[in-house]
Amino acid sequence: MKTRITELFGIEHPIIQGGMHYVGFAELAAAVSNAGGLGIITGLTQKTPEDLDAEIKKCKALTDKPFGVNLTFLPVLTAPDYPGYVRVIIENGVKAVETAGNNPQSVLPYLKDAGIKVIHKCTSVRHALKAQAIGCDAVSVDGFECGGHPGEDDVPNMILLPRAADELDIPFVASGGQADARSLVASLAMGADGINMGTRFIATKEAPVHEHVKQAIVAASELDTRLVMRPLRNTERVLTNEAVEKLLVIEKEKGKDLQFTDIIEQVAGVYPRIMMEGDMDAGAWSCGMVAGLIHDIPTCKELIDRIMSEAEQIIRGRLEGFLAA
Numbered sequence: 001m002k003t004r005i006t007e008l009f010g011i012e013h014p015i016i017q018g019g020m021h022y023v024g025f026a027e028l029a030a031a032v033s034n035a036g037g038l039g040i041i042t043g044l045t046q047k048t049p050e051d052l053d054a055e056i057k058k059c060k061a062l063t064d065k066p067f068g069v070n071l072t073f074l075p076v077l078t079a080p081d082y083p084g085y086v087r088v089i090i091e092n093g094v095k096a097v098e099t100a101g102n103n104p105q106s107v108l109p110y111l112k113d114a115g116i117k118v119i120h121k122c123t124s125v126r127h128a129l130k131a132q133a134i135g136c137d138a139v140s141v142d143g144f145e146c147g148g149h150p151g152e153d154d155v156p157n158m159i160l161l162p163r164a165a166d167e168l169d170i171p172f173v174a175s176g177g178q179a180d181a182r183s184l185v186a187s188l189a190m191g192a193d194g195i196n197m198g199t200r201f202i203a204t205k206e207a208p209v210h211e212h213v214k215q216a217i218v219a220a221s222e223l224d225t226r227l228v229m230r231p232l233r234n235t236e237r238v239l240t241n242e243a244v245e246k247l248l249v250i251e252k253e254k255g256k257d258l259q260f261t262d263i264i265e266q267v268a269g270v271y272p273r274i275m276m277e278g279d280m281d282a283g284a285w286s287c288g289m290v291a292g293l294i295h296d297i298p299t300c301k302e303l304i305d306r307i308m309s310e311a312e313q314i315i316r317g318r319l320e321g322f323l324a325a
């Protein structure tokens with residue numbers, strides 16, 4: 001399948017693995033890229049630019065296909081060393097960067113000068129238009145159903161994707177709720193040039209996370225996610241667990257007076273315990289409603305091959321069949 005996204009990134013299939021904290025290590029990114037998609041290393045999971053340098057080199061040893069690095073701009077007081085991360089990305093000849101969070105304008109000129117393709121992940125048409133205006137090559141449009149931060153507008157992909165298609169000139173991928181061939185074909189029908197998947201890629205053989213995390217996703221239904229940190233305007237969709245239910249009680253009690261410090265125990269620094277040690281009640285971790293569509297733990301190649309072959313069956317068999325000869 002050839003789309004503006006496969007052309008832009010030089011990949012075989014229009015499928016991207018979104019950056020994921022403590023999931024997007026070299027092993028997963030390389031597996032996705034080797035399977036013909038675009039794998040992404042999560043920059044900020046690497047504590048320093050030197051660590052990211054080593055992770056990129058590890059990925060290069062595992063694949064000769066294009067892969068990318070995610071740079072997330074967080075609402076924090078002391079910013080990470082973004083110039084340092086950008087430097088190692090450029091020095092290593094990385095082909096693609098996925099930016100997310102705040103406006104990536106401060107790093108964009110450096111990335112563009114180095115010939116790197118930039119895809120910005122955003123949750124609204126106005127932010128997508130802004131990304132286009134400042135020179136991003138593509139956007140990843142994250143609907144309300146997505147795992148992680150869906151923004152504060154609550155517009156699901158059934159509306160957001162055609163709205164994006166109506167407004168944007170640059171190509172975009174559909175992100176949030178994407179799991180299978182039906183997701184891909186529907187997203188293409190709504191104007192996207194591919195899909196970005198997060199939660200689905202955690203439940204794969206190569207995702208270097210604890211088995212408990214994969215099993216939790218397979219066991220979850222579409223009813224098992226919760227929105228946390230809404231009063232802080234930093235909404236995150238997470239899988240429910242003991243810590244999340246406790247967090248929601250605190251949010252209810254504090255109401256509009258809620259401070260980040262009230263819920264620090266449930267959200268700060270919990271990812272290593274969850275993803276590495278498999279301590280599933282350690283805190284809140286991002287997970288999409290799409291968990292309800294995930295029932296197995298294939299390899300990345302099995303997953304991507306299945307999506308592409310079933311997409312062809314849907315297009316040629318089901319959709320064409322509706323048309324009168």
Ligand SMILES: Cc1cc2nc3c(=O)[nH]c(=O)nc-3n(C[C@H](O)[C@H](O)[C@H](O)COP(=O)(O)O)c2cc1C
Pocket residue numbers: 017018019020021023042070072099100101121142145146147148149175176177178196197198199200285286287288289290
């Ligand atoms: C565990 C987890 C961690 C994530 N961490 C990040 C992150 O650090 N930076 C980022 O830009 N997006 C992050 N995301 C969002 C994903 O890249 C992707 O946009 C999202 O998962 C898409 O929705 P889906 O889960 O329904 O596929 C994370 C998602 C998950 C599930």
